[in-house]
Amino acid sequence: MTAFDPDRLRHEFPALDQEIHGKRLVYLDSAATSQKPRAVIGALSAYYEHDNANVHRGIHELSRRATVAFEEARGKVATWIGAAESAEIVWTRGTTEALNLVATAWGLDNVGEGDEILISALEHHSNIIPWQLLARRTGARLRYIELDEQGRLVLDDLSSLLTARTKVVAVSHVSNALGTVNPVAEIAAAAHEVGALVVVDGAQGAVHTRVDVRELGVDCYAFSGHKMCGPTGIGALWARRDLLEAMSPYQGGGEMIHIVGRQESTWAEVPHKFEAGTPNIAGAIGMGAAVDFLAEIGMDAIQAHERELMDYALGRVGEIPGIRIYGPGSLDERSAVLSFTLGDAHPHDISTILDAEGVAVRAGHHCAQLVMQHFGVSATARASFYLYNTKEDVDRLVEALGLVGSIFA
Amino acid sequence: METPQLNSLYQQLILEHYRHPRNKAELDDKSVEIHLANPVCGDEIRLQLRIEDDRVAEAKFVGQGCSISQAAVSMMTTLIEGRSLDEAGDLAKRFTEMMHGDESAAKDKALGDLRALQGVSKFPVRIKCALLGFDALQQALQQSAGGEGS
Numbered sequence A: 001m002t003a004f005d006p007d008r009l010r011h012e013f014p015a016l017d018q019e020i021h022g023k024r025l026v027y028l029d030s031a032a033t034s035q036k037p038r039a040v041i042g043a044l045s046a047y048y049e050h051d052n053a054n055v056h057r058g059i060h061e062l063s064r065r066a067t068v069a070f071e072e073a074r075g076k077v078a079t080w081i082g083a084a085e086s087a088e089i090v091w092t093r094g095t096t097e098a099l100n101l102v103a104t105a106w107g108l109d110n111v112g113e114g115d116e117i118l119i120s121a122l123e124h125h126s127n128i129i130p131w132q133l134l135a136r137r138t139g140a141r142l143r144y145i146e147l148d149e150q151g152r153l154v155l156d157d158l159s160s161l162l163t164a165r166t167k168v169v170a171v172s173h174v175s176n177a178l179g180t181v182n183p184v185a186e187i188a189a190a191a192h193e194v195g196a197l198v199v200v201d202g203a204q205g206a207v208h209t210r211v212d213v214r215e216l217g218v219d220c221y222a223f224s225g226h227k228m229c230g231p232t233g234i235g236a237l238w239a240r241r242d243l244l245e246a247m248s249p250y251q252g253g254g255e256m257i258h259i260v261g262r263q264e265s266t267w268a269e270v271p272h273k274f275e276a277g278t279p280n281i282a283g284a285i286g287m288g289a290a291v292d293f294l295a296e297i298g299m300d301a302i303q304a305h306e307r308e309l310m311d312y313a314l315g316r317v318g319e320i321p322g323i324r325i326y327g328p329g330s331l332d333e334r335s336a337v338l339s340f341t342l343g344d345a346h347p348h349d350i351s352t353i354l355d356a357e358g359v360a361v362r363a364g365h366h367c368a369q370l371v372m373q374h375f376g377v378s379a380t381a382r383a384s385f386y387l388y389n390t391k392e393d394v395d396r397l398v399e400a401l402g403l404v405g406s407i408f409a
Numbered sequence B: 001m002e003t004p005q006l007n008s009l010y011q012q013l014i015l016e017h018y019r020h021p022r023n024k025a026e027l028d029d030k031s032v033e034i035h036l037a038n039p040v041c042g043d044e045i046r047l048q049l050r051i052e053d054d055r056v057a058e059a060k061f062v063g064q065g066c067s068i069s070q071a072a073v074s075m076m077t078t079l080i081e082g083r084s085l086d087e088a089g090d091l092a093k094r095f096t097e098m099m100h101g102d103e104s105a106a107k108d109k110a111l112g113d114l115r116a117l118q119g120v121s122k123f124p125v126r127i128k129c130a131l132l133g134f135d136a137l138q139q140a141l142q143q144s145a146g147g148e149g150s
Helices: A006-010 A038-051 A061-080 A095-110 A129-138 A184-193 A241-246 A281-297 A299-318 A347-356 A369-375 A391-407 B012-019 B067-080 B085-099 B109-122 B124-145
Strands: A089-092 A116-120 A141-145 A166-172 A197-201 A220-224 A235-239 A257-260 A265-267 A323-326 A337-342 A362-364 A380-384 B032-038 B043-052 B055-064
Touching: A038 A061, A038 A281, A061 A089, A061 A281, A089 A095, A095 A129, A095 A166, A095 A197, A095 A220, A095 A235, A116 A129, A129 A141, A166 A184, A184 A197, A235 A241, A281 A299, A299 A323, A299 A337, A299 A391, A337 A347, A337 A391, A347 A362, A347 A380, A347 A391, A347 B067, A347 B124, B012 B067, B012 B109, B032 B124, B043 B067, B043 B124, B055 B067, B055 B085, B067 B085, B067 B109, B067 B124, B085 B109, B085 B124, B109 B124
Parallel strands: A116 A141, A116 A166, A166 A197, A197 A220
Antiparallel strands: A089 A235, A220 A235, A257 A265, A323 A337, A337 A380, A362 A380, B032 B043, B043 B055
8 A cells, every 4th residue: 555645645536626716626524525536436437337227136137237236335335344244234325314214113113102212412413303203203202411511422421321211322423513533332332231222323433434333332333425435325324133134124115025915025134124126226336436445545544644634723723813613622532523613703604705715614503403502602614624635725724714814803 | 606706795884784783682562573594504583573554663683693694684674664564575575686686676775785785696605694584574574464463
């Protein structure tokens, strides 16, 4: 493997090679969605140009090729996160669908009135609403792990939050709003002591760090292709085979059945039991290509690069008068997300001004309104970094923030 | 796309209304209240009107959000007080036209300070911010016309 070189890597991403309002695009919104490398775009094109057919249905050659590529991609994703076998990977539209799948298919069979669901105030709405819906349908109670002043989970009283009634604990691996890295293994161990299922929202986790689901000791891990250089509309749920086998189907339709009768039917083997309808075949193949791309670079190298970048960014942005940075102070507890406000400039105004300078950041509540409420703000601006970002990008951000300061002086 | 003109967007008058909003308070004897939010960005406005004899006797708002949304609603309240419901409706219509690029609306003196917001029309993603207060006004007028007001 050659040395990590973000400048060289950047050229693998065609969308980054452009000017916005006359300036080189500085893309700092990868936590919303990452850009896509040629390898992924090429895999999508190649599939559509040469192998396009439905999977697991046809006898003809194209269908065989499409099925092989689709299942190979599943295997790549399984290996990448340390699954015991590829059958433990269920393709979904993304993290959101994966979490809804667990909350619905597992939840409705296993959670009842008076039971408790434990989540955290750090969660993205996709790891709150499915559980609210489940609680409403079953009469279960939704409880929260609270946040401290740095946006970290308060785990001192975790043992009192976990009771004999706790049926499921659902937390994010990494916060999309603040970048907080949660001690998932520790939470999982405690949750298992009361027999709760441990579900992890890994949308921002598998993106930035090497994930081994069995080392983490969790039961379910949900993640998305588009945050990790893959296409939109594809993601995966990892769960242990025995768990998947015990779960009811999520949606009904083609491909998820074995024998269909007038009143009763039987289900296909896992993971197909959860994959009703024609899946996002190209997306799955593209996600497989993204895994190959990231694996070749090495997740440890990516993580080291992002850490260096965050160290630099926290220092430089932190010096700006009037800046307030949210999230953990320690790089050990923070991923490549920098959430901030600047004086009385509203984050939308910050984002508009940065955009005019060619710097793309997100402004808003980041689908994490409970986090915003915790800090007493309605929105923050968020710069998020990935493998293709450089210190020069940080300098451009700082320079553009200077313009915000002068307009809102 | 041409380089957007930040100067035309962030005029002093806008920043001044953002920092010192007019009529930002709760109205005790309101006839109608409309609460609108933009879930995409979190801008939020509660517009409260006291309507007497088919006129806007008093207009107040409470809200939070970006400079554009808050300045627009602040300016709007100063212009609609004392106006008939029809006149207030015309103002909302004229402002919306200006946001959608109508040059003649942008020169219309009836829009008063609101003309400072003309630059927003060049920033498509921000037009919704500017219109939030006026959307609330139009709903408030509809409710009043429907007899739900005082």
